[in-house]
Amino acid sequence: MGMRTSWAGLACALPLVLWAPPALAQTDAQKAAFAAIDPLFESFMEERHAPGLVYGVVVDGKLAYVRSLGVQDTKTNAPVNRDTVFRIASMSKNFTALAALKLRDEGKLSLDAPAETIIPELKGLKYPTTDSPKITVRDLLNHVGGFVTDDPWGDRQLPMSEAEFSRFTAAGVPFSRAPGMAFEYSNYGYALAGRVVTNVSGANYADYIEGAFLKPLGMASTGYDLAKAPAGRLAVGYRWEDGRWVEEPALGPGAFGAMGGLMTSASDYARYMAWELAAWPPRDGAEDGILKRSSVREIVRGQNFAGVVTRADRSNPDDCDRARTYGMGTIAFADCVLGPHFTHSGGLPGYGSNVLMLPERGVGVFAFSNLTYAPVSVTVRAATVSLVKSGAFPVRTTPVSPALQSMAATVQRIFASGDVLSARDALAMNMLLDRDAARRNADIAALKGKLGACRAADPIVADNAMSTVLSFPCDKGVLQARVILAPTAKPSMQTLEFRIAP
The missing domain is CATH 3.40.710.10 (DD-peptidase/beta-lactamase superfamily)
Structure with a gap:
């Protein structure tokens, strides 16, 4: 059984060349x-x-x-x-x-x-x-x-x-x-x-x-x-x-x-x-x-x-x-x-x-x-x-992987349409087995009723190439989306969870 993580856990001058950010x-x-x-x-x-x-x-x-x-x-x-x-x-x-x-x-x-x-x-x-x-x-x-x-x-x-x-x-x-x-x-x-x-x-x-x-x-x-x-x-x-x-x-x-x-x-x-x-x-x-x-x-x-x-x-x-x-x-x-x-x-x-x-x-x-x-x-x-x-x-920022960058736009599209099936190809095979499309869409509808329209995600902050929490500014608050990619050759999401930012 896979381990599930709660949202609470997310919250020189040298004689050789060293890596360092640009000197400021x-x-x-x-x-x-x-x-x-x-x-x-x-x-x-x-x-x-x-x-x-x-x-x-x-x-x-x-x-x-x-x-x-x-x-x-x-x-x-x-x-x-x-x-x-x-x-x-x-x-x-x-x-x-x-x-x-x-x-x-x-x-x-x-x-x-x-x-x-x-x-x-x-x-x-x-x-x-x-x-x-x-x-x-x-x-x-x-x-x-x-x-x-x-x-x-x-x-x-x-x-x-x-x-x-x-x-x-x-x-x-x-x-x-x-x-x-x-x-x-x-x-x-x-x-x-x-x-x-x-x-x-x-x-x-x-x-x-x-x-x-x-x-x-x-x-x-x-x-x-x-x-x-x-x-x-x-x-x-x-x-x-x-x-x-x-x-x-x-x-x-x-x-x-x-x-x-x-x-x-x-x-x-x-x-x-x-x-x-x-x-x-x-x-x-x-x-x-x-x-x-x-x-x-x-x-x-x-x-x-x-x-x-x-x-x-x-x-x-x-x-x-x-x-x-x-x-x-x-x-x-x-x-x-x-x-x-x-x-x-x-x-x-x-x-x-x-x-x-x-x-x-x-x-x-x-x-x-x-x-x-x-x-x-x-x-x-x-x-x-x-x-x-x-x-x-x-903390030094980690370059965001292309997969997470592209997935941010996909997540915004899913929320805007109110339908997870609008990006079916981006869902790993476990997603709809874990929670079906009807229930996921009902969750999105409830959040949209509270937040109104949402815009593109804020700059992505991630400490690895496969997971992040996206933040989308909305009319009445901030939408957060927890994304974990699956270990598949073509990028896909094994986890997509929405919530209103505390």
């Missing part, structure tokens, strides 16, 4: 929207005692707004700027996942291969039950390998050498549950994913990611070794303790860097965000040679261990529950305010960061701080909500 000067509304998010980050700085912070907004392929606050080093009082380098912690996981997808696309890696076929040290792993499936590469990328959530233990493993990691893995690790049973965030699992990249590519994961992504994207200040940070531009990490800032020890580089060792600047990271957002929408045209757009979009494909983040204030009509699922190195969300979006936080001793991207709008917001586990994700989301509610960054 910032509107006054956009400038005002950017200014409105400043107090949010200023309050974060004050309330959390963060030494320094940089935040920015990427729009349609460029860093449209960036601002820095505070200092990158309390000893020198050097101010934070867009080129200050911060550790972004677990936001590094996205790069590890993309590296695995690139190796997959090159035919060198199967995501569904048992991980032990690539990492020999896993062959002696003792599984929790006799019917446990072997952990796959995909399990590692999706955090469903059955390993225990290991924040903050995993953060302190960043300096672990590759040799130590091999010995640690070969010695065996305990399971939290059988693999494939639930989402459970595992830094160790992503360190294993890094080892997969290393073993398959023949180069250390950090070197592979640098060559495959960082260099092509022009991210010259980004890498995994703090000792190689550009001189005078590293944000020193601090914790706030007993009313003062205490410097945290630098960690890494090492095998666990694949889960959280990347350092970058606002200028560099904006290049990466612009590139990733450019994978939307699906379209014709040449690829950039770094990674297929379809593979980039794959990172937000959740693995169905979905959860719900309940709204904090049930009395706030603008708040709503959020659906959440983990893809590959990123968390996919959907809610009534932001729509589909994806995000990831990063936290380490000395650092806290977050990124949130809105692929349907071509917009992304990020923030980096040099404060231990700074919970900047709350502020990034609040800033993104503010930008969306400003109305200055609308």
Whole structure:
């Protein structure tokens, strides 16, 4: 039986060519929207005692707004700027996942291969039950390998050498549950994913990611070794303790860097965000040679261990529950305010960061701080909500398919004539079986009596090539027509429902 949907559910400057709408000067509304998010980050700085912070907004392929606050080093009082380098912690996981997808696309890696076929040290792993499936590469990328959530233990493993990691893995690790049973965030699992990249590519994961992504994207200040940070531009990490800032020890580089060792600047990271957002929408045209757009979009494909983040204030009509699922190195969300979006936080001793991207709008917001586990994700989301509610960054329009364009005229003709049989060839075979012509015509007559004559449809808005809700201005109101095309070679309607617009 087919699923029926209720009407209620309807309601850069880069060294490569990226897709983006034509570049436009910032509107006054956009400038005002950017200014409105400043107090949010200023309050974060004050309330959390963060030494320094940089935040920015990427729009349609460029860093449209960036601002820095505070200092990158309390000893020198050097101010934070867009080129200050911060550790972004677990936001590094996205790069590890993309590296695995690139190796997959090159035919060198199967995501569904048992991980032990690539990492020999896993062959002696003792599984929790006799019917446990072997952990796959995909399990590692999706955090469903059955390993225990290991924040903050995993953060302190960043300096672990590759040799130590091999010995640690070969010695065996305990399971939290059988693999494939639930989402459970595992830094160790992503360190294993890094080892997969290393073993398959023949180069250390950090070197592979640098060559495959960082260099092509022009991210010259980004890498995994703090000792190689550009001189005078590293944000020193601090914790706030007993009313003062205490410097945290630098960690890494090492095998666990694949889960959280990347350092970058606002200028560099904006290049990466612009590139990733450019994978939307699906379209014709040449690829950039770094990674297929379809593979980039794959990172937000959740693995169905979905959860719900309940709204904090049930009395706030603008708040709503959020659906959440983990893809590959990123968390996919959907809610009534932001729509589909994806995000990831990063936290380490000395650092806290977050990124949130809105692929349907071509917009992304990020923030980096040099404060231990700074919970900047709350502020990034609040800033993104503010930008969306400003109305200055609308959802990108989808080109309307020729089939829907032609069907709009057909629907108007049916309503004007009062007879669905006036366009019999446009009706799929189920239409008159679901509701016969006499009853459909009676429905139309009743609506015409209330609305009077109707004119051509308003410009069509659709998010796919096969369905839409048409709006026709009439003498006494607005007629809406819900249209779903059938999967037939010649365009035909499987659904046509009329109603008066609320």
